Amino acid sequence: MLNQDQLTQLRKNLHKHPELSHQERQTAQRIRTLFSDFNSDEVHENLGGYGLAFVFNGSQPGPTTLIRSELDALPIQEINDFAHRSITDGVSHKCGHDGHMAIVSALGAVLSQRKPVKGRVILCFQPAEETGAGAVDMVNDSRFAPLIPDYAFALHNYPGLQRGKVAVKPGTFNCASRGIVIQLKGKTSHAAHPEDGLSPALAMCKVIESLSQLPQAVKAQGIKDRCWVTVVHAKLGEVAFGTAPGEAVVMATLRSETNQGMQTLVDLAEHWANTHTQQAGLQVAIHYDDVFQASVNSEEGFQRVVTACRNTDTHYQVMADPMRWSEDFGQFTAVAKQGAMFALGAGELSPQLHNPDYDFDDSLIPVGKALFLDLIKQINELT
Numbered sequence: 608m609l610n611q612d613q614l615t616q617l618r619k620n621l622h623k624h625p626e627l628s629h630q631e632r633q634t635a636q637r638i639r640t641l642f643s644d645f646n647s648d649e650v651h652e653n654l655g656g657y658g659l660a661f662v663f664n665g666s667q668p669g670p671t672t673l674i675r676s677e678l679d680a681l682p683i684q685e686i687n688d689f690a691h692r693s694i695t696d697g698v699s700h701k702c703g704h705d706g707h708m709a710i711v712s713a714l715g716a717v718l719s720q721r722k723p724v725k726g727r728v729i730l731c732f733q734p735a736e737e738t739g740a741g742a743v744d745m746v747n748d749s750r751f752a753p754l755i756p757d758y759a760f761a762l763h764n765y766p767g768l769q770r771g772k773v774a775v776k777p778g779t780f781n782c783a784s785r786g787i788v789i790q791l792k793g794k795t796s797h798a799a800h801p802e803d804g805l806s807p808a809l810a811m812c813k814v815i816e817s818l819s820q821l822p823q824a825v826k827a828q829g830i831k832d833r834c835w836v837t838v839v840h841a842k843l844g845e846v847a848f849g850t851a852p853g854e855a856v857v858m859a860t861l862r863s864e865t866n867q868g869m870q871t872l873v874d875l876a877e878h879w880a881n882t883h884t885q886q887a888g889l890q891v892a893i894h895y896d897d898v899f900q901a902s903v904n905s906e907e908g909f910q911r912v913v914t915a916c917r918n919t920d921t922h923y924q925v926m927a928d929p930m931r932w933s934e935d936f937g938q939f940t941a942v943a944k945q946g947a948m949f950a951l952g953a954g955e956l957s958p959q960l961h962n963p964d965y966d967f968d969d970s971l972i973p974v975g976k977a978l979f980l981d982l983i984k985q986i987n988e989l990t
């Protein structure tokens with residue numbers, strides 16, 4: 608069993624040594640070494656990158672429950688000066704994945720002494736959550752096929768919500784989102800003779816205007832799910848007064864409460880990008896980055912989280928609306944069919960996630976551990 612001091616030390620050590628998405632080799636090795644004391648029945652490494660899965664088998668048949676943590680940190684310079692600050696310039700754990708790893712490690716220590724009675728429990732450490740690529744890579748890894756769970760659960764610490772309080776809802780918990788990159792190609796010319804070239808300037812403005820109007824256009828199609836579009840970047844030509852521009856790029860983040868709403872956003876964005884560029888005689892190329900499906904909680908998964916809160920005397924609230932931020936955990940609930948993600952309050956005064964002064968609150972480790980353990984007991988029972 609790991610006590611709170613050991614778990615806090617583990618968390619701070621992980622915080623001190625952050626690694627970016629797809630580069631979590633040493634973090635995975637640290638967890639792998641820690642778990643070598645926990646007598647799991649199977650260890651699966653390098654799943655979808657540096658992903659790890661530790662399997663604890665019960666003696667009777669039953670369902671498989673997967674509990675997920677993330678391995679990666681962010682490209683953010685830490686401004687805290689405490690002893691466990693990041694030793695890597697420009698990289699730090701600003702989403703609390705260090706804390707999530709400590710919580711799931713605490714479960715490993717418990718399962719090393721108390722096995723599931725039925726079915727099996729998988730403790731999973733996924734890579735590259737921040738880019739939206741890690742969960743999909745892990746789930747699509749052929750070696751993950753025998754590990755596909757019946758239930759999947761995860762938590763995310765959540766600044767702004769009372770410390771130690773859970774927020775959860777059935778249905779969409781995190782919105783779908785994706786980055787769209789629209790490249791417009793015309794032809795440069797001397798600025799004195801713009802008529803010899805083909806400038807994408809006006810088409811670029813129209814694309815930006817159309818993107819900004821997409822949420823109303825989706826509504827006009829009768830789709831009730833809320834959508835948001837944020838134009839995040841635009842560039843036209845080069846900084847040169849002697850040259851009329853020949854290329855432009857527009858980037859925006861599309862966001863929707865459902866995957867269906869996202870599909871409509873994508874269809875409309877592509878339609879308007881194609882229309883405006885064709886009218887101007889330009890070429891267009893469209894691609895996507897950071898694609899997140901909506902993370903959807905099943906009704907049973909939601910109810911089990913509520914039951915876990917009651918069983919552990921944890922305050923909870925049922926959210927009216929989903930979190931607007933995205934999470935690739937939805938890939939696990941999509942294959943498991945049952946499961947839920949929930950938020951665990953990090954306090955009203957905590958700096959927000961992804962902010963340079965953020966740090967995970969270690970007092971959440973026992974709360975998260977107790978909630979997950981209760982979920983495991985509900986589904987798999989423990990010896």
Ligand SMILES: [Zn+2]
Binds near residue numbers: 737960
């Ligand atoms: Zn994050």
Ligand SMILES: [Zn+2]
Binds near residue numbers: 677703704
């Ligand atoms: Zn996160």
